[in-house]
Amino acid sequence: MKVTVVGAGAVGASCAEYIAMKNFASDVILLDIKEGFAEGKAMDLMQTASLNAFDTRITGTTGDYSKTAGSDIAVITSGIPRKPGMTREELIGINAGIVKDVSSNLIKHSPDVTIIVVSNPMDTMTYLVHKTTGLPKNKIIGMGGALDSARFKYRLAEALECPISDVDGMVIGGHSDTGMIPLTRLATRNSVLASEFLAEDRLNQVMEDTKVGGATLTKLLGTSAWYAPGAAVSGLVQAIACDQKKMFPCSALLEGEYDLDDICIGVPVILGKDGIEKIVPVDLSDAEKAKLQESAAAVKKTNGLLEL
Numbered sequence: 058m059k060v061t062v063v064g065a066g067a068v069g070a071s072c073a074e075y076i077a078m079k080n081f082a083s084d085v086i087l088l089d090i091k092e093g094f095a096e097g098k099a100m101d102l103m104q105t106a107s108l109n110a111f112d113t114r115i116t117g118t119t120g121d122y123s124k125t126a127g128s129d130i131a132v133i134t135s136g137i138p139r140k141p142g143m144t145r146e147e148l149i150g151i152n153a154g155i156v157k158d159v160s161s162n163l164i165k166h167s168p169d170v171t172i173i174v175v176s177n178p179m180d181t182m183t184y185l186v187h188k189t190t191g192l193p194k195n196k197i198i199g200m201g202g203a204l205d206s207a208r209f210k211y212r213l214a215e216a217l218e219c220p221i222s223d224v225d226g227m228v229i230g231g232h233s234d235t236g237m238i239p240l241t242r243l244a245t246r247n248s249v250l251a252s253e254f255l256a257e258d259r260l261n262q263v264m265e266d267t268k269v270g271g272a273t274l275t276k277l278l279g280t281s282a283w284y285a286p287g288a289a290v291s292g293l294v295q296a297i298a299c300d301q302k303k304m305f306p307c308s309a310l311l312e313g314e315y316d317l318d319d320i321c322i323g324v325p326v327i328l329g330k331d332g333i334e335k336i337v338p339v340d341l342s343d344a345e346k347a348k349l350q351e352s353a354a355a356v357k358k359t360n361g362l363l364e365l
């Protein structure tokens with residue numbers, strides 16, 4: 058199992074580290090354009106191998122795609138992150154060119170690769186990869202909902218004053234401050250609805266805190282987060298690499314599902330060796346359906362800025 062991670066910055070390196078720590082991949086190739094950067098990160102990470110007991114080989118390269126040849130899975134984290142006060146959508150100008158270039162280089166050397174898109178604005182970047190690579194739709198996956206759901210569970214556990222392992226919940230919709238939809242109605246603590254424990258206004262607060270989860274961290278850190286994004290990506294990579302049939306909300310190309318068409322947006326999917334093996338329908342309330350349509354309209358507006 059060979060995994061390429063393009064972009065050896067904060068998210069890419071964190072992602073490579075979590076993949077190695079889980080010890081399921083033979084090789085991780087880190088690729089960056091900054092001279093020596095990926096090589097340095099790879100060497101540093103390899104020097105944790107004896108300390109952290111993993112056998113995954115991590116190799117860095119400055120822009121040499123021949124080293125990525127035969128990758129089963131590739132993760133695209135290359136591009137600029139947002140600064141405090143910025144929206145993810147504002148990154149499109151620079152990141153679209155990078156993502157287009159990177160995905161075409163990846164496919165030249167690994168025609169059967171499954172691509173996980175992380176660079177923002179993620180739903181639009183995932184759509185761009187669909188439009189420009191010709192890869193089958195099950196092999197292009199956007200990572201956003203897995204991270205947003207982890208942030209949702211963190212906020213739920215905080216409100217419930219319980220361990221995070223007690224709670225379950227999911228975020229669907231666009232990966233943006235206004236577009237994501239934490240499904241508070243369906244959130245549970247050990248199978249009991251969270252609404253049994255929390256008043257409506259507290260649940261609404263959980264929802265709002267989740268939606269600005271990324272912005273809150275960007276304000277604190279001066280750049281966007283990397284530990285939880287890296288961990289979320291590694292979960293997706295492992296589900297595909299190990300054919301786990303695990304369910305995550307991911308940005309997937311919809312063709313009629315959820316009454317949406319020609320858009321990549323976050324919905325629950327089953328991930329296994331074939332990438333997105335199924336898009337899972339959820340019986341949404343009328344209010345949730347309306348929010349999803351609104352979120353999709355915003356994603357489509359951003360997609361309209363792409364030069365396809």
Ligand code: NAI
Nearest residue numbers: 064066067068089090135136137138175176177179200286
């Ligand atoms: P970073 O600035 O730390 O790393 C980005 C790396 O990409 C840099 O090392 C840069 O040299 C490299 N790069 C730029 N152009 C490249 C090219 N053409 N080929 C190869 N490498 C190239 O940024 P960070 O924090 O790692 O974020 C990366 C992206 O991920 C951003 O767009 C950010 O908004 C996004 N992100 C998405 C999340 C999600 O949930 N989907 C979560 C967190 C970040």
